[in-house]
Amino acid sequence: MSLADLVPKEAAYNYAFLDEQSKREVRRATLKAVAIPGYQVPFGSRELPIARGWGTGGLQVTMSLIGPGDTVKVIDQGTDAGVNALNLRRLVERTTGLPTTDRTEDASVIQTRHRIPEQPLRADQVIVFQVPLPEPLRFIERDEAATRRMHAEADYARAWVALYEDIVHSGTITRAAGYPALVNGRHIFSPSPIPRWDLPKLHRAPYLSLFGAGREKRVYAVPPWTSVEPLAFEDYPFAVESMAGRVCERCGATGVYMDEFIEGEGPRRYRCNDTAYCDAMFDANEAGDTGRVAQLEAVAVAVAATHRRVQTLSAAGK
């Protein structure tokens, strides 16, 4: 007998790891979340072979959602190659046998941490966010019962005051990631720690966005075509990070979210944060495929259009 014989075979796991009863519970919570956009629905978060805080909420939503015919993409901070993304993807592959992909356009379900792909998603795609802190009011109120009541009564005065104080203190809104927004004109929600750059992509998006927080045991959703308005004042409208003048040193792209590198005294260097987009642009340039390059450049134009749409909305005090 060898040690390997003593290790249970992975086939002993249920399809998509979770038992059917657990998946049904997550699906029921998800359906309720879709019915009440932006509302945080409690669910019985299960143990997974991954530590809480490493994407277990998103993973439970993904595992409950996927089935034969799906193709899964997992990204971590814009990259498919992050350790966390690789491990989650491997778990999906091993327990479902489903294909996974790096290409945004080939995925039916995209699980993500901290980014929305640059490539605009279609109505037949679903994006699942890993959420560390689902409660947008936590930074102004520590008591869970109090924040639940504030949501129930749509009493968001203190959220507005906090935003106002931020402007008085710093002369600008300093919130960089996880910027709070009003969903469907009713609930303030946290879009998970995505950069401000990505928030306008959610406004009246054609696809379903699901948010899972494993440690905090909450699921919430933004259904297709739902309004997502970042909190802002008429004279301090919402603005995304400026990527003006930044060119990706690898693929030559502009107008997408860039990572910045500084080495010693040298000039600042930039690379696309979305590696799938960067790879596609790099390959298209290498192959001299001008049609594909134009297609990818149009992606940056589409992203800029989402920014303009939401910034106009915000400047109008809506």
Ligand SMILES: [Zn+2]
């Ligand atoms: Zn690039």
